[in-house]
Amino acid sequence: MTQDEIRKVVLDILENITPDEDLSSLDDAVAFRDQMELDSMDFLDIVMELRKQYRIQIPEEDYENLISMASTVAYLTPSLKDVECPL
Amino acid sequence: MYLPGTDEHRIVITGVGLTAPNGNSLSEFRVSVLAGESGVVAYETRYIKEPVLAGVCDCDVLKYQKRKDVRRGTRAGSIAVYCANEAVADSGMDWQSVSKDRVGVYLGITEHGNVETENEIYEIKQFDYDTSVWSHHHNPRTVANNPAGEVTLNMRVTGPHMTIGAACAAGNAGFIQGMQMLRLNDVDLSLAGGVSESIHTFGIFAAFASQNALAKHEDPTKACRPFDTDRNGIVVAEGGAICTLERLPDARARGARIHGEIVGYAMNSDATDFVLPNSNRQAECIRLALGRAGIGPEDIDIISTHATATEQGDIEESIALRDVFGDCPNVAVNNTKSFIGHAMGAAGALELLGNIPSFDDGIAHATINLDNVDPRCEMPQIVANQPRQLKNVRYILNNSFGMLGINSVLIVKKYEES
Numbered sequence: 001m002t003q004d005e006i007r008k009v010v011l012d013i014l015e016n017i018t019p020d021e022d023l024s025s026l027d028d029a030v031a032f033r034d035q036m037e038l039d040s041m042d043f044l045d046i047v048m049e050l051r052k053q054y055r056i057q058i059p060e061e062d063y064e065n066l067i068s069m070a071s072t073v074a075y076l077t078p079s080l081k082d083v084e085c086p087l
Numbered sequence: 088m089y090l091p092g093t094d095e096h097r098i099v100i101t102g103v104g105l106t107a108p109n110g111n112s113l114s115e116f117r118v119s120v121l122a123g124e125s126g127v128v129a130y131e132t133r134y135i136k137e138p139v140l141a142g143v144c145d146c147d148v149l150k151y152q153k154r155k156d157v158r159r160g161t162r163a164g165s166i167a168v169y170c171a172n173e174a175v176a177d178s179g180m181d182w183q184s185v186s187k188d189r190v191g192v193y194l195g196i197t198e199h200g201n202v203e204t205e206n207e208i209y210e211i212k213q214f215d216y217d218t219s220v221w222s223h224h225h226n227p228r229t230v231a232n233n234p235a236g237e238v239t240l241n242m243r244v245t246g247p248h249m250t251i252g253a254a255c256a257a258g259n260a261g262f263i264q265g266m267q268m269l270r271l272n273d274v275d276l277s278l279a280g281g282v283s284e285s286i287h288t289f290g291i292f293a294a295f296a297s298q299n300a301l302a303k304h305e306d307p308t309k310a311c312r313p314f315d316t317d318r319n320g321i322v323v324a325e326g327g328a329i330c331t332l333e334r335l336p337d338a339r340a341r342g343a344r345i346h347g348e349i350v351g352y353a354m355n356s357d358a359t360d361f362v363l364p365n366s367n368r369q370a371e372c373i374r375l376a377l378g379r380a381g382i383g384p385e386d387i388d389i390i391s392t393h394a395t396a397t398e399q400g401d402i403e404e405s406i407a408l409r410d411v412f413g414d415c416p417n418v419a420v421n422n423t424k425s426f427i428g429h430a431m432g433a434a435g436a437l438e439l440l441g442n443i444p445s446f447d448d449g450i451a452h453a454t455i456n457l458d459n460v461d462p463r464c465e466m467p468q469i470v471a472n473q474p475r476q477l478k479n480v481r482y483i484l485n486n487s488f489g490m491l492g493i494n495s496v497l498i499v500k501k502y503e504e505s
Contacts, residue, residue, distance in 0.1 A: 041159070057219070
């Protein structure tokens with residue numbers, strides 16, 4: 001997957017987790033929690049969906065890498081670069 | 088604690104919120120049961136090859152919840168949130184000015200957690216039972232207080248909340264708990280009743296089928312046939328019914344419309360069998376409620392029966408009713424499950440509330456699908472298939488019984504200034 005495709009995957013997960021949010025103007029550089037209602041259980045949903053969909057096991061010490069879209073895409077790129085985009 | 092004989096001891100119903108398979112408000116529900124409209128449909132459920140029959144609700148849960156809240160919570164929670172908000176709206180109270188720490192939420196449930204547990208097991212099966220994909224939402228969804236807790240989160244209630252696990256006697260049990268907490272002065276307002284999400288678990292259908300107690304009929308609307316010779320089991324339904332309960336002086340002070348006054352209640356246990364009911368204990372429970380209400384069998388105008396259309400359940404309740412009301416030819420005996428199926432934790436609450444408008448219109452709704460009365464269930468007072476106009480309705484008695492031999496009876500009186 002390219003970084004754009006990884007971004008689409010993460011956005012797809014976010015849209016499912018936060019169905020009331022308008023994510024069309026999401027700022028990739030800003031923390032998710034600063035621009036949408038996202039609590040710790042929602043955050044774990046992101047981790048869980050990545051685990052289910054791509055079998056990526058994200059250790060707790062790496063959670064800080066999932067703070068924003070930009071950091072999330074950067075963190076996931078090595079794991080997903082050889083995975084075919086499902087979207 | 089408020090003592091008997093005081094006005095503070097008198098607990099009244101001041102608001103009603105409900106969703107039933109044939110109506111999403113008291114007025115819709117009442118119209119349906121008077122018109123003989125069923126809410127039972129064919130229903131697909133996981134693993135069971137042929138569609139089962141079920142009572143399915145279509146209330147708009149997004150009226151009071153965000154989509155995220157619906158996703159995060161449970162079906163029982165969403166039903167409870169809908170009913171609680173509708174009850175408050177119906178009560179006419181100014182919710183913003185209500186002291187939320189003096190509100191209690193007391194909801195009867197038959198079971199809770201089966202739906203989410205089945206869902207998670209189904210999900211991890213897709214991952215070869217890898218438990219690392221078991222949802223972190225499982226525990227908050229399956230704790231037994233979930234439906235009542237979701238109400239407190241949604242409505243910002245900071246008083247006590249709990250569910251009352253009471254099998255299919257739970258609807259009445261929720262009302263009784265709410266009433267008692269008002270009499271204890273633990274709260275000033277009770278949101279009380281019962282809820283059920285049971286149609287979303289395949290297990291309840293499969294278990295009743297294995298028990299030879301799951302209804303079948305080519306016409307879903309004719310499947311639930313209490314007291315009928317051709318009855319062949321239960322139709323499972325989802326639903327919810329919640330009331331605002333208040334002490335009479337509080338209700339009077341704000342000029343509330345009073346739907347009825349809870350004047351009698353009782354709960355007891357058969358102590359005889361896991362599933363088979365016991366008419367002797369049921370009769371004792373009814374007499375205990377009558378005694379607490381200070382009235383006799385001859386004072387009851389409508390009996391809302393529990394009968395689920397199982398072989399022995401209907402017979403046992405009929406024996407109990409003939410025992411207590413054998414000399415009361417004018418009482419009207421009806422059954423709501425014949426319209427909507429068995430709404431489990433919500434059943435007792437829905438069945439009572441569907442009869443409450445009788446205080447105003449004087450009509451006893453019918454028991455539908457009663458074509459050939461089982462001689463073992465013979466009661467001349469049964470309102471068969473067509474509603475019955477009564478002279479005056481002052482007392483309604485509501486039976487609600489459940490597995491493990493749990494019995495509950497509630498008596499509601501038409502509110503009269505005295």
